[in-house]
Amino acid sequence: ELVIPDLSYRTGPYAAGGIPFSDGYQDYFTLLNERDGGIGGEPIRLIECETGYNTEKGVECYESTKGEGALVYQPLSTGITYQLIPKTEADGIPLHTMGYGRTSAANGAVFRNVFNYPANYWDGASVIVNYLLEENGGSLEGKSIALLYHNSAYGKEPIRTLEALSEIHGYDLSQLAVDHPGQEQKSQWLQIRRERPDYVVMWGWGVMNQVAVQEAANIGFPMENFIGNWWAGAEHDVTPAGAAADGYKSLNMNRINPDLPVFDDIREHVVDAGMAAGDGSNVGSVLYTRGMYAAMLAAEAIETAQEIHGVSAITPAMMRDGMEALEVTEATMEEWGAPGVGPAFEVTCADHGGSGMGIIQQWDAEAGQFVALTDYIESDSSVIDPLVEEDSMAYAAENGVEPGCN
Amino acid sequence: MKDTVDPYVTEDGRQIGGVLMEMKNITLRFGGVVAIKDISFDIREGEVRAIIGPNGAGKSSMLNVISGFYNPQEGEVFYKGEKRPPMRPYQVARLGIARTFQNIALFDGMSVLDNIMTGRLNHMKAGMWKQAIWKGAAEREETENREAVEKVIDFLEIQAIRKTPVGRLPYGLKKRVELARALSAEPSLLLLDEPMAGMNVEEKEDMSRFILDVNDEFGTTIALIEHDMGVVMDLSDRVVVMDYGKKIGDGTPDEVRNNQEVIDAYLGVSHD
C-alpha cells in the first residue's frame, strides 16, 4: 500500500485555488488505482486532510498522517512548507513543494528531503524577464517593470532575482506591495497609471489576483503587458473581470492542454465512475492540470523508487531516493498520457530544483481558456544559482547542517 | 459662618472641630446648564453636614466637585486649610475623602468582600512584583487589610453576605456594602449621596445608626444628601439647602426648617 496524503484547502480565502489542485492531485492517483491497479501493483491510499491554508492545521495534518506511512507531502502552502522542512528532515519523509515553498531548497545537498522541481520562484521571475527580453529584441534597457506583490514572504520572493536581473538588463524596477487580502488596490493602480510602467509583473494570490486584473482593466492598462506568476494565472483569477481580462498573461510551470489523452482516461475511469474528488467540472483547468502534474511526478518517483529498491511497497526513505533519481523525458510524459505537460528534467542530489523552465500563457476570454504563448523558456541560472547557493548555505550554517551528497 | 470656627461640643457630646473643607464661590456649568451657581459653604471637622434641595438642584454635582469628579469653572476648594489645586478624583481619594453614590456604583462582578477591599486600596502598598510572588509581603498585607475590612463588615452587620457577588444583592444591602467600601478607606471626610433612598423605615433606622456610629466612634466628618426630612433633621448638625444651583439656606436643622424660602422651594409643607 502506498500512502499519499493530500493536504488540501477547500475552505477559506484560497479555496478557489485549492480545490482544483487537490482534485487533479487525487483524481490522477485514483485513475492509477482504477486503471492500473496502483503503481507497480501496489494500490495507492489517499488521505485527504483539510488545512484551510492554515499553518497550524497543516502541522496537525502532518502529524496525524505521518504515522500512516505517508510517502510524500505536497503541502501547497509556503507557510506550511516552512513548518514541515525541519520536521520532514527529522522524520525522513520527502517534501515536494512544486513551484512554491523555500526556493533555496533546490540545493539538495542542504535540503535532502525537500524537492521543488520543476521550477521555483526565482526561476519564474527569471523566465518572465527572459520572455520580456525576447519580446523586446533582446534588450530591456530603459524599460520599466512594476512588481505588484502580495505583501508576504511569498510575494517578496522574486524581488531579489528581479533586482539582480535589473542590474544586468538595465530595466527599471518599482515595487508595489499589496497587503492581505488585497481587496483594495486603488492606490497601487493609480500609481501604476501615473508611472506608466511598460510591464506589470504580479506575484499575487487569492482575491488579490482578481482585483488586480479588474483594476488593470479599469485603468486601461494593456493586458498583454501584465504578467502574473504561476499562482496568478488560473481561470478563476480572470473570469470575474469578464471580457476585460482578455490578453492577460501568466507564467506557468506546466502546459495547459485540455485535449491531453489522460483527461479522457480520468473522465472515463474516475469522473464517470463517480470516484472524482470534485464534481469533475475542473478537469483540464489550469490548477487541475497542475495538481495532476504533481501527482504524475510523484507517481513517477514512486516507480523509480520501486525500481531502485526492488520492492513495491516502498518507504518514505525509498521515496526520497526515487525523487532524487527522477528523470522526466518527453517519452515518460507520453506514457502518462500527457505529452508535453511539463519540461523534461532530471533530479540530482545537488539539484532538487528541476529544469527551472516555464512557459508564458495568455488568457483568451472568448474561449475561456489559457493558451500557451511560448515553449519552455529557460531561466538564467547564472543569476539564480548563486542566490540559491547563498541562501541554502546560510540555512545550513544556521541549522548546523553539513552540506553534501552521499 | 466665618466667625464660628471655634471647636465646640454638641448636645450629645460630640466634638466639632474647625473647618475641614471649605467651598468658595463654586460655579459649575455643563454647556448651557448651570448646575451650581456661586455657592459657598464649609464643612467642619466631626460634624454631620446635610445638603438638601429639590431634584436637579445640583446636590450630587456639589459632591462631585468635592470628590474631584467635576472641576468647577469658578471657585476654590480649601481642604484642611489649604487650597486644593484641580485634581483627578483618585488623588482626592488619597486625601482621605471617600464617598457613596446616588445610583449605586458597586463593582457588580466582584464579591462583597472584594468590593470592600477595594476601599482599602490606598492602604495597600505592596508592589506589583511582591503581589506576583504573593507569599510574604503581599500575603501579609492582604491579611492585615482583611482584618480591617472584617471590622467594617462586622460593624455594618453584613457578615453573612461576604462572599456573595454584589450583583445579586437587594438594593438596601448594596447601599450598605457601598457604605462599607467607603468606610474601609478610613476616610476623614465621608460623602454620602442619598444613602437611604429606597429604604423602608426599619432600614433607614439601621443606616442612621451606622452613620451616627461612624461619626461618633471614628470621628469621621460626614456630608450627606438626603431627601427624607426626618433623617436629615434628626441626624445633621447643619444643613445647606440648594435650589436650582443656588444656595437658599444654611444653618441648623431648626433654622432651615423654618426658613420660608426653603419651605417654598423644597419642603412643601413644614415638617416636624
Place this chain on the structure above:
Amino acid sequence: MLYREAGDFKTSYQDDSQTFPIKFDRYRYYAVLAIAFGVIPFLINDYWASSILVPFLIYSIAAIGLNILTGYCGQVSLGTGGFMAVGAYACYKLMTAFPDVSIAIHVVLAGGITALVGMAFGLPSLRIKGFYLAVATLAAQFFLVWLFNKVSWFYNYSASGQITAPDRFVLGYQVTGAETTAVAKYMICLVFLTVCAVIARNLTRGTLGRTWMSIRDMDIAAEIIGVNPLKAKLTAFGWSSFFIGIAGALFFAVYLGAVEVGEAFGIQKSFLVLFMIIIGGLGSIFGSFAGAAFMVLLPVVLKVIGVDLFGFPTDIVAHFQLVIVGGLIILFLVAEPHGLAQLWRVAKEKLRLWPFPY
C-alpha cells in the same frame, strides 16, 4: 451531597483567601498537577504534542494574558495576534543575538518586551472605551504585523521573511528545532504555563486584581474610590502582554519552529484567543484553560469524527466544522453566557445542594 463545603472551616483569613478554599478542589488541583507533570510525559507522542497538548498549553498562556486584560480589567483587545508576534520576534532576535543565553530567559525577556509594547498601545485606553478600544487595538494588530513584515532587521534579513528557531537546549534537553522530542516541547510549555498561571492567580486575587476589576465594573466609581485609572489600565496591558508575549515566543520557538508573521499572527489569532476566554469564562483563570482546551480540541474532534469515523469528504467536514463551531459557540453563549467556568460553578452549586433542587 457529593460536593461538600460545610465542615471545611477556615481559622484564618489567610486560609480563607487561598486559591482553592475547599479541600476537595485543592486535592483535585494537586491531582491534575501530578498527572500533568508525572503521567502525561510518559504517554505523549508527536501527534498529541503537536496537535493538541502543546498548542493547548501555549494558548492557555495567551488566554490567561488576554483574560487579565479583558476579563479582569474589562478592556477588550483584538491585538493579541500582534502582541504574540512581538513576543515571537523578540524571542527570535534574542535567540540569534545571544545564542549562549538560555532560551528560558529569552522567552521571559520576550514577554517583558511585549509588555512594554503592550503598555504603549494601552495608552489610548485612558480615553477610548468599550468597542472603540477594541477596534483601536486592531491598530496594534495591523501595525505590528506590517512592521515585522516590512523591516527586515526583525527577520535578520532572511530572503524568505520567515523566522526559523535555531536549536536550543534547556538543562541539556533540546527544546527548539526539528529534533525536539514531544516530551521536551510539552514540558517546557507546561512549566511556563504553570508559572504563568500561578503568577496570574496571585495578581488577580490581590490588590492589583481588585483594581483591575473595579475598572472593569465601573471605571468612574473606581477612580473616585482612589484607583488611578492610567496605572490600573497600563499594568493590565503590561501583564497581559507579558503573558501573551511569552505565549507568542513559545508558539514560535517551541511549537511551530518557523513562522511568517502575517500567517501565524494575523487577526484570526486575536479572535481565536478572544474566543477562548469568552467560551471559557471572562475573569477566570480556570476559564482560560477551559476555553483553550475547547477551542483546540473541538476542530480536531470534529475532524476525527467527520473524516475518520464517517468518511465524509474533507471539504464538507471542514464546512460543517465551521457550522458546528459557530453553532456551538452560539449554543454555549445562550446556555451560559459566562462561559465554561460559570457552568462549572453552577454545576458545583447544584452539586452542593444535591439532592435538593434549591
Place this chain on the structure above:
Amino acid sequence: MPTEFLYGVEVVLNGLMAGVLYALVALGFVLIFKASGIFNYAQGVLALFAALTLVGIMEGQVPFAHLINAIFGTEIHHFGWHVPAVLAILLTAAVMVLLAWCVHNFVFRHLVGQEPIILFMATIGLAYFLEGVGDLMWGSDIKTLDVGLPQGASFWLEENTAFLGGEDFYGFFIDKLDMVATLVAALLVIALVLFSQYTKQGRAMRAVADDHQAALSVGISLNFIWVLVWSLAGFVALVAGIMWGAKSGVQFSLSLIALKALPVLMLGGFTSIPGAIVGGLIIGVGEKLFEFLIGAPYLGGATENWFAYVLALIFLVFRPQGLFGEKIIERV
C-alpha cells in the same frame, strides 16, 4: 497646473469613492449596533452570504448541491434556469429577511440583556456558522457577479479633464462602479436617517438601543425591532456585497471587507448613520493620500491596512465617541 498636484487630486477623488464603499459595509454595523448594542462582526459574512445567494439564484444553482451529491451520490448542480438580476435581487432580499428572522429567533432572542462582549462573541459564532452554511449551500469557488453595473474608467471624465495637466496627464480616473456605489450609498443613508429620526419604528429602534428592559416595559417588541434591523442590515449587506462582489468576484475574502469598515465605524461613531459615510470618506481619502504621499515613497507601501486604524485611533483620543457618535454619558 502641476501634474503632481493633479495626481494628488485624483488620489483624493478615488479615496472618496473607496470611502463610500467602506461606508456601505459600515452602515450595516451601525444599524445593528444602534438598535441592539450588538457589535455585529458577522456583517462581512452577511455581505458574502448575500452575494453568494444572489449569484446562486441568478445562475439557478441548486443549494447544498455538493452535500446532496455527496450523501445521495447524485449529480445535480443546476436547475438550468437563469433569473434576471432585478428579480434575483428581490429574492435575495427576501432571503436576507428570512435570515434576519432566524438569526434573531435562534440566537439573539436568547441573549437579551447580556453584556456587549457576549453579544459580540455570538456574532462571531454567527459569522462562522454563516460562512460554513454559505459554503455548503453554494460552494466555495469564486463566482462572477454581473448584475449589469457599469465597470471601468469613466472615459468621459478622463477625456474632459485631460487638458488640465498638459502632456503628462491622462485626465482624472474614476471607476464607474464607484460612482454608482456613491449614488446608492447616498440614497441609502438618506433613507435610513429619515427612517430612524422620524418614524415610530425608528424611534423605537433607538429606544431599544438605550435600554432593552425599559423598551420591553413600554411594549416595544424587541423581537420585531431586531428582526427589522437585522433585515435592514442584511439588505445593506446585500448592496455592499453587490458592489464589492462586482469588483473581485464573489468569494470568501468578501467577508474580510468587514475589517475595512471597522476604522470607519470608529471614526464616524458606532451609532451614527451619517457618521458611517463621513468616516468612510475620511478614511478613504486619508489612507490613499498617506499611501501616495508617505507610504509608497518612504515606507515601502501597503500602509493602508494599518493607517486607517491608526488614523481612527488618533482621532478617538480627542473624541472618544467618534465624530458623530452619541456622547458617552458619564455620570455618577
Place this chain on the structure above:
Amino acid sequence: MLDATTETDTVLEVNNIEVIYNHVILVLKGVSLSVPKGGITALLGGNGAGKTTTLKAVSNLLHSERGEVTKGNIRYNGERIQDLGPEEVVKRGVIQVMEGRHCFEHLTVEENLLTGAYTRGDGRGAVSADLEMVYDYFPRLKERRGSQAGYTSGGEQQMVAIGRALMSRPETILLDEPSMGLAPQLVEQIFGIVKRLNEEQGVTFLLAEQNTNVALRFAHKGYILENGRVVMDGPAKDLLENPDVKEFYLGVSEEGRRSFRDVRSYRRRKRWLA
C-alpha cells in the same frame, strides 16, 4: 375611585407564584395578590423582599433577567398572561414603570414620552393629545422636552418614566418605587398625580414602595412582603393602624415619631421573623 370598603372586581390576580433566578435562586416562595379594578394597591416590604420581582413577573420582564415563574399563575381580567410576551401584556393595558427610572438616555424627553405610545394604533392626533395631557400633569417636562433624558435630574427622569407609561393609555400601571430619590415635595406631587389618574381616569395601580407612610396614605389596599412571602395584607386603613406596621414600617411608636438619633439605643426584631 374605589372605596376601600366595597367589594369590586379583581382585575389582576396573582396566584401562588414562585420565581427562580438563574435556575437556582428562589426569590418568590408562593406570592398571591389580588388587585382590585380601579384601585391603588400597595406592595410593601423591605429590601429584597421581592416586590420588584413580583411586578416583573406580572409584566413578564423576568425573562430578560434570567428569571422565570415556575409555579402558580397570573391572570389579568381572567386571562392567563404569564406566557405572553411583554408587549402583549402592554397591549392588554398593563404597563410597568421600572424601578430606577430606566429612561432612554439618548432620546430627548419628548421622544421618551412618544415611545410610550408605541403599542397604540390610534393615530397621531390622539397621541399628541395625550402628550399634552402628560405635559399638563408634569409641566416641568414640557420645559425640558428637548433635552436628552440622560442629563435630566433624578426627579425629572422619574416623571419621564411615569409620563411615558401614561402615553400607552394603560388600564393598570405597575409602579415600582416611584418615590425613590425624590424630594418630599415631588413625592407628594407624584402621588398626587397617581391619585388624580386613579380618580379621573380610573387607572388601576399596583405600587411597590418602601415609603410605607406615603404609600399607605394614598393606597386602598396593601400587601406586605417579606422574604418572598406575603406576611400581611388588608385595606390600607387597617394596615396603618396595625401596631407592627407602625413599629416597623412607619417608625412611630406609642409616643409618636421616633427620632433617627435614638435608634442607636435599641434594636428590635420583627415578631413574625422570630
